[in-house]
Amino acid sequence: MGEFRGARRPANGVRCIMPTYRFRNTNSGEEYDIFMSNAEREKYLKAHATIVQVPVPVAIVGDHIMGVGPKVDGGFTENMQRIAAAHPDSPLADKFGGSTVSHKDIKTKNAIKKHAKEVKRSGWSANKKPTK
Secondary structure, X not given: OOOOOOEEOOOOOOOEEOOEEEEEEOOOOOEEEEEOOHHXXXXXXXXOOOEEEOOOOOOOOOHHHOOOOOOOOHHHHHHHXXXXXXXXXXXXXXXHOOOOOOHHHHHHHHHHXXXXXXXXXXXXXXXXXXXX
């Protein structure tokens, strides 16, 4: 078996990945990395008084870093459009429109909804007469 850098293989054959720690020698200023378990790190620092651990930035993986949310692929969008077409009056249909609904139809529907909200709020219709 070859040597696993940063990994250990116990008797059961399962690979265990060890974390990488960065250390600095306070006398020489040299920095270096060592793969070891947390318990080994604590023993190492106690045994070497001139060695200190150097904090390193942690790599965070995920879509939350992008700031705009996760991006969806074309297949997901097509599936949402298919579902929206089956349910034309749902909020999903407002967002995705469905494949049979044109852009003009979506804009017209949104304008009607906006006008209906205005009429409900102010009590006036398009012909400037009070609604009952």
